[in-house]
Amino acid sequence: MTAEVGTTAPAAGTEQPPGKRALSEGKRAERKLAFWLCAPAAIVMLAVTAWPIIYSIWLSLQRYDLRFPAETEFVGLENYITVLSSPYWWTSFGVTVFLTAISVAIEFVLGFALALIMHRTIVARGLIRTVALIPYGIVTVVAAFSWRYAFTPDTGYLAQLIAPDSALLTERLPAFSIIIVAEVWKTTPFMALLLMAGLALVPDDLLKAASVDGAGPWKRFIKVIVPVMKPAILVAVLFRMLDAFRIFDNIFVLTQGAQQTGSVSVSTYNNLIKGLNLGIGSTMSVLIFITVAIIAFIFVKGFGTAAPGSDDGGKR
Amino acid sequence: MAEIVLDKVTKRYPDGALAASEVDIDIADGEFIILVGPSGCGKSTTLNMIAGLEDISSGELRIGGARMNEKAPKDRDIAMVFQSYALYPHMSVRENMAFPLRLAKVDDREVREKVDEAATILDLTNHLDRKPSNLSGGQRQRVAMGRAIVRSPKAFLMDEPLSNLDAKLRVQMRTSVSKLQKQLGTTTVYVTHDQTEAMTLGDRVVVLRGGYVQQVGSPQFLYEQPANLFVAGFIGSPSMNFFPASLADNRLNTPLGEVELTDRVRRLLEGKDAPREVIAGVRPEHFEDAGLLDEPTRSGGATFRAKVDVLESMGSDKYAYFTVEGEQAVSSELEELAADAGATEVPETGSQVVTRLSAASTATEGGTTELWFDRDKVELFDPSSGVNLTYSG
Ligand SMILES: Nc1ncnc2c1ncn2[C@@H]1O[C@H](COP(=O)(O)OP(=O)(O)OP(=O)(O)O)[C@@H](O)[C@H]1O
Ligand SMILES: [Mg+2]
Numbered sequence: 001m002t003a004e005v006g007t008t009a010p011a012a013g014t015e016q017p018p019g020k021r022a023l024s025e026g027k028r029a030e031r032k033l034a035f036w037l038c039a040p041a042a043i044v045m046l047a048v049t050a051w052p053i054i055y056s057i058w059l060s061l062q063r064y065d066l067r068f069p070a071e072t073e074f075v076g077l078e079n080y081i082t083v084l085s086s087p088y089w090w091t092s093f094g095v096t097v098f099l100t101a102i103s104v105a106i107e108f109v110l111g112f113a114l115a116l117i118m119h120r121t122i123v124a125r126g127l128i129r130t131v132a133l134i135p136y137g138i139v140t141v142v143a144a145f146s147w148r149y150a151f152t153p154d155t156g157y158l159a160q161l162i163a164p165d166s167a168l169l170t171e172r173l174p175a176f177s178i179i180i181v182a183e184v185w186k187t188t189p190f191m192a193l194l195l196m197a198g199l200a201l202v203p204d205d206l207l208k209a210a211s212v213d214g215a216g217p218w219k220r221f222i223k224v225i226v227p228v229m230k231p232a233i234l235v236a237v238l239f240r241m242l243d244a245f246r247i248f249d250n251i252f253v254l255t256q257g258a259q260q261t262g263s264v265s266v267s268t269y270n271n272l273i274k275g276l277n278l279g280i281g282s283t284m285s286v287l288i289f290i291t292v293a294i295i296a297f298i299f300v301k302g303f304g305t306a307a308p309g310s311d312d313g314g315k316r
Numbered sequence: 317m318a319e320i321v322l323d324k325v326t327k328r329y330p331d332g333a334l335a336a337s338e339v340d341i342d343i344a345d346g347e348f349i350i351l352v353g354p355s356g357c358g359k360s361t362t363l364n365m366i367a368g369l370e371d372i373s374s375g376e377l378r379i380g381g382a383r384m385n386e387k388a389p390k391d392r393d394i395a396m397v398f399q400s401y402a403l404y405p406h407m408s409v410r411e412n413m414a415f416p417l418r419l420a421k422v423d424d425r426e427v428r429e430k431v432d433e434a435a436t437i438l439d440l441t442n443h444l445d446r447k448p449s450n451l452s453g454g455q456r457q458r459v460a461m462g463r464a465i466v467r468s469p470k471a472f473l474m475d476e477p478l479s480n481l482d483a484k485l486r487v488q489m490r491t492s493v494s495k496l497q498k499q500l501g502t503t504t505v506y507v508t509h510d511q512t513e514a515m516t517l518g519d520r521v522v523v524l525r526g527g528y529v530q531q532v533g534s535p536q537f538l539y540e541q542p543a544n545l546f547v548a549g550f551i552g553s554p555s556m557n558f559f560p561a562s563l564a565d566n567r568l569n570t571p572l573g574e575v576e577l578t579d580r581v582r583r584l585l586e587g588k589d590a591p592r593e594v595i596a597g598v599r600p601e602h603f604e605d606a607g608l609l610d611e612p613t614r615s616g617g618a619t620f621r622a623k624v625d626v627l628e629s630m631g632s633d634k635y636a637y638f639t640v641e642g643e644q645a646v647s648s649e650l651e652e653l654a655a656d657a658g659a660t661e662v663p664e665t666g667s668q669v670v671t672r673l674s675a676a677s678t679a680t681e682g683g684t685t686e687l688w689f690d691r692d693k694v695e696l697f698d699p700s701s702g703v704n705l706t707y708s709g
Contacts, residue, residue, distance in 0.1 A: 032476070042334060043343050043415075196621065203400065203402065205398045205399075205400045205402035206404065208364075208369050208389075208396070208402065209392060209398060209402035209404075209463075210365075210396060210404075210415075211368070211369065211388070211389040212367055212369070212389045212390070212396040212473075213390075213395075213416040213419060213463070214390040214416050214419035214420055215390060215419055216390060217386070219419060223415075224404060227404075227406040228404075228405060228406060230406070255571055304533075
């Protein structure tokens with residue numbers, strides 16, 4: 001069989017039956033080599049990611065509080081029951097979902113607009129792109145502090161401008177708005193950059209064809225640009241969602257999670273580092289990990305998200 | 317269906333490049349017109365201006381009598397076929413072809429009918445539910461044509477629609493395009509840099525060079541009556557042979573020998589203020605093996621002996637290549653043509669001449685043969701301006 005398959009020359013693009021063929025001798029050897037070449041990197045990756053994950057899972061199955069080290073013992077899923085039946089956890093979970101959904105939605109719209117502008121501009125292209133990226137280049141904590149100072153009653157310029165007589169960061173909804181603004185300000189450039197890469201994948205001829213076929217700017221955008229760059233859009237949204245779900249720095253600096261503005265990451269921090277409860281803290285980390293994995297799974301399996309360029313239907 | 321008029325249409329790109337200069341073309345209703353010329357001469361630019369994809373810097377474009385300069389492409393009711401086909405990758409063949417109709421808010425039943433009809437004409441019925449990425453080049457090309465014809469637009473614009481196909485398929489598709497256009501009777505502007513397409517497809521051909529229209533006319537007319545050196549060298553394959561020559565006392569002195577001008581040529585030259593030094597052009601088929609000619613024919617031309625470098629027998633006739641010693645004809649037009657043809661070899665001494673002889677010729681490769689050319693068919697050009705001095709159109 002191998003000899004037969006080996007002789008079928010790769011027919012150049014035409015009438016190839018769909019589906020996978022048996023690998024030829026040479027292909028198999030190549031695979032093997034590729035595997036060995038990747039192995040060192042894979043081993044390092046496993047060591048630095050898999051080990052902490054496994055260790056967290058192990059910790060999450062124990063009663064383990066550093067304040068009461070003597071009571072440490074294996075308790076199975078008891079920690080999970082504790083966390084999942086706690087209203088605090090569900091509040092922070094709701095807060096996280098809310099913040100993720102709103103900020104990613106706003107970032108997507110603004111990012112797309114920014115990407116279109118950056119893609120279209122001819123003059124001072126480099127300058128505009130650099131300027132647009134500045135927020136993303138600033139350390140989140142530093143940016144968060146500047147937002148906090150700006151909203152500090154009496155001294156902050158934004159506080160004076162918007163609501164001189166109240167402390168916005170101490171009220172729940174205004175605090176959320178400020179957290180979202182800080183998130184959006186910071187990560188929209190990242191979204192824009194990923195979407196701009198996607199825009200570059202839309203051939204000019206396609207847009208010309210659509211104009212001649214009778215599509216105005218809006219129809220071209222909805223019927224041609226968005227579907228053609230769908231892979232890039234999904235990747236951008238997925239990256240941002242995974243990131244946004246783990247939101248920590250902005251909340252930590254702006255409100256410390258007060259007035260029920262804490263995300264799941266803030267809760268985890270409070271239990272793990274402040275409360276020194278390794279068991280409960282690890283349980284929360286594992287739950288965050290699982291949620292993030294579910295989001296990624298939905299995107300990859302449900303929407304067919306793939307790395308841009310790796311799908312062969314589409315281009316060419 | 318409509319006529320298209322380009323009235324002194326000029327395109328200057330923002331960076332200053334002049335891509336089309338005062339282009340004047342009157343395209344009749346139902347006419348098939350070809351824009352041809354070397355790379356960068358402004359063919360696509362001109363087509364895009366008709367489509368509305370490029371703004372017109374000055375001049376006026378009228379389709380069906382109405383000024384179009386300010387109209388968006390979608391309001392011009394034209395269809396375009398691109399070299400890259402520009403099929404929407406996320407839509408099936410059916411959706412691709414239906415796209416212009418859907419945008420025009422045609423109802424579903426009619427869309428289906430029209431797409432099915434176009435698919436039948438183009439033999440795509442079995443591929444309607446496939447994605448463009450799964451089609452062969454020829455099938456994609458037909459889908460692109462299908463998307464253009466479903467809408468029965470006022471005009472078709474095609475920008476090198478066949479140049480991504482292999483040679484055999486190109487010949488096949490050329491015939492289909494021609495048939496389709498005749499059948500539909502839709503005004504068509506077709507851009508190509510392919511000689512054969514230009515000669516066989518169009519009712520008329522527009523030759524462009526550096527943004528300027530060189531000549532407009534039927535393929536046969538351009539072939540027989542090129543207005544200048546550029547058109548003479550561009551139209552025809554293999555192309556016309558050029559030699560430096562001098563005129564004196566109604567005699568023409570060429571590297572192939574001295575000949576007396578015929579009455580026809582002499583009359584054409586009258587009043588043209590021809591310079592002494594000219595460039596003479598002779599097409600390959602106006603040469604013949606002198607041994608095959610009877611005396612009266614022979615005296616209508618000049619004979620000379622040449623050593624044949626290469627002989628290609630095509631069955632129906634033979635192509636004999638030889639080199640003429642001496643200087644080459646020089647002019648900016650000829651240089652541009654050579655550059656476009658990719659002839660970048662180091663300038664040899666003498667010029668290569670291509671002749672087409674009857675199959676009965678006894679010429680042999682490496683042997684010396686007596687050849688003849690028809691002196692009545694010699695065309696003379698002014699080397700400085702490139703103007704055809706023997707032009708009678
Ligand atoms: N967007 C642009 N900006 C500036 N100059 C341009 C632009 N597009 C084309 N040009 C210039 O205009 C001239 C004509 O270009 P055009 O694309 O019309 O050539 P063409 O005849 O279609 O050539 P080809 O056969 O290679 O397609 C060229 O010199 C080109 O460099
Ligand atoms: Mg072109």
